[in-house]
Amino acid sequence: MKIDRRGFLSLGVGAAAGIVVTPLPWKLTDDLSIWTQNWPWTPVPADGEKAYAKSVCSLCPGGCGISVRKVEDRAIKIEGIEGHPVNDGGICILGLSGLQTLYGPTRVKQPLMRSGNRGEGRWQKVDWDTALAEITKRLAEIRKAGQAHTVACVAGSDQGTVPQLLKRFLAAYGSSNFIRTPSIRDSYELAFKTMQGSEASAGFDLFNSDFVLSFGSGVIEGWGSPVYMFRANSELRGKGKIVQIEPRLSNTAAKSDKWVPINPGTEAVLALGLAHEIIKESLYNKEFVEKYAAGFESWEDAKGQKQKGFKDWVLENYWPASVANITGVKPAVIHELAVSFAKASKPVALCGRGQGNTPVSLFESMAIHALNALVGNINQKGGISAVPFADYINWPKAPADAVAEAGLQQPRIDGAQSDPFASRYLLNRVVNAAESGKPYALQALLVWEADPIYTLSGSAAVKAAFDKIPFVVSFSSHMNETAQYADLILPDHFYLERYQDIPTPLGMAVPSISLSRPVVKPQFDTKYTGDVLIQVAKGIGGNLAEAMPWKDYEQCLKETLGDHWDKLNAKGMLIAEQYQPPAWDKAFKTASGKFEFCALTAIGETVSIEGDKESYPLTLIPYDSMRLANGFIGDPPFVIKTVSDRILKKKDIFVEINPETAKQYGLADGKSAVLETPRGSARVRVNVFEGIVPGVIAMPRGLGHKAYDKFLAGKGLNVNEFIGSVEDPVSGLDAAWGIRAKLTIA
Amino acid sequence: MKNEQGHHKTGKKYGMVIDLDKCTGCGACMVACMAENNVPFKEDETNKLDNIMWMRVYRMSNGKPFPDADICYIPRPCMHCEAKHGHSPCVSVCPATATDYSHETGIVSQIYTRCFGCRYCMAACPYHARYFNWWDPVWPEGMKNYLSPDVSPRMRGVVEKCSFCFHRYQLAKDKALTAGHREIEESAYQTACTQACPAGAITFGDLDNPKHAVYKLKHDPRAFRLLERLGTNPKVYYVTDREWVRWMADNYQDQEQKAKG
Amino acid sequence: MDGKGQESGPRGILVLYFFIGFTISVIIGWIIFPKLLYSQKKQPIDFNHALHVESVAEGCESCHFFREDGSFSGIPKLAQCIECHESAMGENPEEAKFVEEYVAKGIEVPWLSYSRQPDCVFFSHAAHIKMAELECKICHGPIGESEHSRIYEENRLTGYSRDIWGKNIAGIKQNSWDRMKMDDCAECHADMGGGRKDACFVCHK
Secondary structure (H helix, E strand, O other): OOOOHHHHHHHHHHHHHHHHOOOHHHHHHHHHHHHOOOOOOOOOOOOOOEEEEEEEOOOOOOOOEEEEEEEOOEEEEEEEOOOOOOOOOOOOHHHHOHHHHHHOOOEOOOOEEEOOOOOOOOEEEOOHHHHHHHHHHHHHHHHHOOOHHHEEEEEOOOOOHHHHHHHHHHHHHOOOOEEEOOOHHHHHHHHHHHHHOOOEEEEEOHHHOOEEEEOOEOOOOOOOOHHHHHHHHHHHOOOOEEEEEOOEOOHHHHHOOEEEOOOOOOHHHHHHHHHHHHHHOOOOOHHHHHHHEEOOOOEEOOOOOEEOOHHHHHHHHOOHHHHHHHHOOOHHHHHHHHHHHHHOOOEEEEOOOEOOOOOOOHHHHHHHHHHHHHOOOEOOOOOEEEEEOOOOOOOOOOOOOHHHHHHHHOOOOOOOOOOOOOOOOOHHHHHHHHHHOOOOOOOEEEEEOOOHHHHOOOHHHHHHHHHHOOEEEEOOOEOOHHHHOOOEEOOOOOHHHOOEEEEOOOEOOOOEEEEEOOOOOOOOOOOOHHHHHHHHHHHHOHHHHHHOOOOOHHHHHHHHHOOHHHHHHHHOEEEOOOOOOOOHHHHOOOOOOOEEOHHHHOOOOOOOOOOOOOOOOEEEEEEOEOOEOOOOOOOOHHHHHOOOOOOEEOOEEEEEEOHHHHHHOOOOOOOEEEEEEOOEEEEEEEEEOOOEOOOEEEEEOOOOOOOOOOOOOOOOOOHHHOOOOOEOOOOOOEOOOOEEEEEEEO | OHHHHOOOOOOOOEEEEEEOOOOOOOOHHHHHHHHHOOOOOOOOOOOOOOOOOOOEEEEEEOOOOOOOOOEEEEEEOOOOOOOOOOOOHHHHHOOOOOOOEOOOOOOEOOOOOOOOOOOHHHHHOOOOOEEEOOOOOOOOOOHHHHOOOOOOOOOOOOEEEOOOOHHHHHHHHHHHHHOOOOOOOOOOOOOHHHHHOOOOOEEEEEOOOOOOHHHHHHOOOOEEOOOHHHOOOOOEEEEOOOHHHHHHHOOOOHHHHHHHO | OHHHHHHHHHHHHHHHHHHHHHHHHHHHHHHHHHHHHEEEEOOOOOOOHHHHHHHOOOHHHHOOOEOOOOOEOOOOOHHHHHHHHOOOOOOOHHHHHHHHHHHOOOOOOOOOOOOOOOOOEOOOHHHHHHHOOOOHHHHHOOHHHOOOOOOEEEEOOOOOEHHHHOOOOOOOOOOOOOOOOHHHHHHHHHHHOOOOOOOHHHOEO
16 A cells, blocks of 8 residues: 555644544653753752761861751751850851861872872872881881981870870870961960960950950951850940951951051050050059069069069050051050050950961060950959860870980970970971971971961971971871872871860860760771871880770770760760869969069060061051861862952952052052062952051962862962061061062052 | 732741841851752852852941941841732742742742743842852762752752741741641741851841740841832841941932931 | 546545554554553562551551651661561561561662652641641552552653552542642642642742
8 A cells, every 4th residue: 555645644644633632742741841850960869867966066176066967877967056155056157068078079088198299199099007007117217217306296286185195106206296286375375374374275254254355366257266256246245345456357347346457567566555554544453463463563683683564664665656656556546445445344355366377476465465464354254364274184104215215305396395485386497497407307297187388377488398308197187288298198087077075165264175976977988097196106016005005096085084975975065164263362373473564574576577668568468267267177169159259259369458559559459460578479359448557468368279179279379378487586486477568560 | 810819817927137236247157058958069159140149148348448447248148028019029020930929938939840040030139139050050079968858959040049948947847747736936947047147146037926036126226128118028137236237228329318317 | 527436535545544643643642652651660579568557556657657856757767677577577488588688688678669759849748647637548549458569660751650640641530649740739738728829838849
C-alpha cells in the first residue's frame, strides 16, 4: 500500500487526534515543567534528625559558647549559646562561618611534605607514620648534634594544655624557646608586672563601668573577647559614656559618645596630658594614691638624692599646650576629658589599638594604666583587674637529661625575660636572630595556631628569616601562609573536631576554664598536635618519653582537668564565681608592696616609626574590622563577601585619606594611586573619607592573602608587608603602629 | 484578586525593631542569614549589584567634614510591607504568583520554583531587598555538607529574598503542635539574624502582640521606618538617637530638611 | 461518475489512515508511554506492614513517630529496627536477608519512599496529624494492611515516585490517597479553609 501525501497527512491528523485523547501531552507537559525545576546540579540537602552539639569556639581567644546544629552527621549551622557568660546567644561573623573552613577546600587533609621550593605549593601526600618518622628523625638529629636549644616553637597562646605540652616538649628536649605570638596581652602583662608586680592578664568589668576612655581600642571591632565587648558596649548605652581616642573614625569611634581624633602614635602623650589635668585639679583618688601607690610624690632615696615622683614629672612635662602640640587634641578638650574621666564614678582607660593584635610600647601601656591608678579603679567594680593565669595544669617538672640541661643553659633566641622590663616573648626578635644567626642559628621551628608569615610586620623580612631555618613544621589544620611556607605540615584536628581546654577569655575579669568538645568526627586524616608531641617524644625516647607519659592527648587532657573534666563536658565553662580581685592592700606584689608610678617615670618616650618625613610626608596606619579576620585564620567566603566595595573592589584595596590630603596630592576618590613606604610600594585605590586625620593613610588589615582559596587569595594587599618592625627599646616588643609613607597619582 | 484574602483579624504581624545605636556594623547578621538560608557565594563579591545578601548592612554617612563626620550602619532585611491594598509593592506586580502576602504571619513569601525570573518585583521593591540568581550556585568541594535541609537551594534565573526565616516559624509551629499547644512562644520563633546579633541590636516578634518586646519598642518616639513616605507600611522599625540618620532614612531632600528643621 | 468512484476509494483509505494514526497514538499514549515514563525498582527488602502493625502497640506511630522537636521521623532508621531485629525473630527469608545484609554490616537500608515530595515542598506531619487530626490513611492509603512492598516506580523525567501523580496515568482518582500533587493538597485545604487560599509559604520552601 502506497502512502501518498494526503494519506500521510491523514495518518498524522489521526495520530494527533489520538494523542489528544490520551494523557500523554498533559502528563508530559506537567513532567517537563517539573523537570525544569529540578536541575541535578542544584543540591538537595538531605534531611534527617536534628541535634545540637555544644562546644566552645577557639577561632580567637574570645571563648564564646557555641551550639552547632546538626542533621544526622552533618554540621549545618553554628549558633551562640543563649545564657552563656561570654556571648549570651550572640556570635561573631567569623564564628558563624566556621563550617565553611571545616568542610572547605582550604583544609589540610593529611600530612604533607614539601616537594617543591618553599612556598611553591607543591606537596607530597604522606601517611602519618612517614610524617611522624620524618619529624622524629630531624629533631633527634638536631638534639644529637648538641643543638637542642636551636629548636623554637611559635604558638598563638601560652595557656592551656596544648601550648603547655609544646613548652614541656621543648623543655625536655633542651630548648627554652617557646614563643607566643605578639599582641596587646604582652603590653598589659608587662604593665602589670612592672607597676603591680603581678603575673597576670588584664580583665575589664566594662558592664559596670560608667566611663570608658579608649585609646584606640576597638571595643566593637574585636578587641578583647569580641562578643563579650559588644555586649558590654550595648549594655553601656544610656548608662555610661564611651570616649574613643583614635586617628580614624572607626566603628567604635562612630558609636562612642565622643570621638577625639588624635595624631597617630601619640596616645601615651595624651594619657599623660590627661594625668596632668587630673593632678593639677586634684581630682585623683587620694585614698589610692596616698596609701597604695609608690613614687607619686617626689622622694629622697637612700643616698639622699632627690628623685622625681610621677606628680612632679607629669606636671613639668605634660602641659596641655605642649600635649596639644604633639597630639593634635585641643587643650580645652584635654581638660574637659580629664575632668569628666576623673569625676565619673567608675571610669576605666583601655589600651591597645584596634583588635589589639599588635603590642604597644611599654611607655604607652603604663601611661594609660597610670590613669586607671589615678582614678583608683584597679581591682574595683567597673574597672581593670589583674586576672591570675589558670592554675589547673600541675604537671611535675619535665625531667631533663644532660642534653636538655645543656640546652636550657643557653639564652633564649629572642632575649626575652632578660630584664624586668623585657617582655616574656619576643617573636619580632626571632626574625632578626634567624636572619643573622645570632645568638645562634635556628635549626627548626614548630608553629601551632599562628601564622607569623602573614601577621608579623615586615613580611618580606619574616620570609627571609624563614628561609634561613632548615626545618619548619606547621600544625595548621588549614592552608595559611605559614603552612604554605613549611617543610612539613602535620594537620591538627579543626576546632570543631577536637577536645581543647580554653583558659579565661581575653579581657574577662573572672578566671575560668572552658572546654571545646568535638562536634563532628574528624573529617580528614588529621591528628591532635598533642598526640604528635607524645608520639615524637616516645620516638626520641629517654627523658622526652618520660616527660610525656600519657597514652594520648585525650588522656592527658582528662587527667590534667581531673574533677573538672565531667563538669566541663556537661557545662562547657567553669567560672570561679567566688573570685574577687584582691583588695588594694594585698593586690600589689612590687618591692614596695604598692602600685608603682615610679616604674613609668624610669623609662623612655614613645616609639617613633620607620621612615623620614622628607621622603615620606604621610603616615600609614593599619586598621581592623570584624569583617576581616587577620590572625592565624583568614576570611572564609561568607565573611569576605560582606566586605564593602569601598574597601575591596575586584582585587583592588582602598586606602582611606582625608579630603584635605587628597587635594594636597591631587588624588581623587576611587582613583588609583601608588602607595610607597620604606618597605615597599604598590598600587592602591583611594577612598576619600572625612573621618580620618589629615596626613594619615589608613589601610585595612586582613587582606592580601597568598594562601587559602580563590575566594580570599590575591585580593587586596597585606598591610603588614608595608610596615616595618620597630622595637620598643624598653620591652623589646615590636611597637610599630604605622610607618611613614607617600601616596602619588598612579 | 489577591487582596480578596485581606481580612483576617486573627493573624499575626511579625516584624523587627533594630536599634541602630547598638548596631556595630560587624556583619554577623549578614553571615547568620547566609548560613541559615543556604545563600550562595562566588569568587568575586565586590560588585554589590549582583551579590545576594538577604540581610544587607548599609553604611550611612552624615556628609559632614572632618572632624564632624559620623557614620551609621543600617541593616536592611526584607521589609515585609503591608501597604493600603493589603500587601507589598512586589506582590502586586508578580505575574507568576511567585510571591504573596501571608495574612497569618504578615510575611511576604517567595516561591523559587514558581518564579520565572522576570524581575518585576525587583524593580518594584523600593528597598532593593530582592536578589536575582544570575548564575547557578556553586559550592566548593566539600561545602555542600553544611547546607540546611530547611531551605531549598535556588537555581539560576529566580529571585530570592529574606523570608524572616519562615522555616523557623514552621518548625516552631511543628514543635508546639507536637507538644500539644497551638501558640508559638515569642522565643520559639526568632530569625537567624536576631539570634546571632552580638550587640543585641535586633528584636523580633509579633508587632501586634503587647506581650512581645517589639510592641513596646516600635512605639519608641525615636522609632522610624525606611522611606515611610512611600506608604509601603514596612514591618521593620529602626531606633536611633541620631537625628541625621532619621532624616536620611526617609530620604528627605536638603531643601525639605531646611524647611522642616 | 468515475471520478466519484475514484474518490470514494481514497477517502476510505484516508479514513483508514486516520484511524491507524489515531489507534497508534492511543496505544502509545495509554499503554506504551506509561511504561516508558516509569522505571521499576524493587524495594531492598520486601516489607510486611500488616505483620508489623499487628505486633506493635501504637499503630503507625510506633515506628513512624514524631521527634521531640516536632519533626516527623518518616521511614525508620536502622537503629530503630535493631531494637527488635538485632537477630532474626522469625523464619522469614526477607528478615534473614535484612539481618545479614544490613543489621550485621550496620548499613542503612536504602528504602525507596513512595510519597517523597520535592525539595520545594514543606510538609508538616504535625499540622496534619496533631492539629487537623487526620488519619495516616487519608494521604497514604491502607499501606498498613499491605503484606508485601509494591514495586517502586520512578518517573524518569522528574525523579518522583509514581504515587505523586497517581497510579492512574490520566490522573483520575477515586480515593483521597490516590494522588499527592499540589492540586490534591489545595483541594482539601480549600475545603478546610472555607474557600480561602493559604499563603504559598505554608507548603513551599
